[in-house]
């Protein structure tokens with residue numbers, strides 16, 4: 001696995017619109033982001049290092065950058081080899 005880069009929001013400035021980090025306005029994370037590896041705390045709030053508007057990311061279903069939902073899926077998904085599956089079906093098993 002690739003080494004994780006340490007992510008920090010150093011130099012970010014809080015503004016009325018949100019957290020200004022290198023010219024990008026970042027909004028705080030939403031409840032569904034809890035547990036995601038991309039969440040970085042800054043002062044009294046938490047922000048997403050990948051997506052500036054986490055709430056928007058969740059409006060159309062799951063956030064595709066989320067690390068916590070991917071891990072949960074891994075445990076439930078079972079890879080099926082279609083060739084073997086069809087042979088199994090042909091044998092009546």
Ligand code: SF4
Pocket residue numbers: 029030032033036037038039047048049050051053054055057063064065066067
């Ligand atoms: S990657 Fe997605 S789930 Fe994770 S903190 Fe960002 S918006 Fe939230």
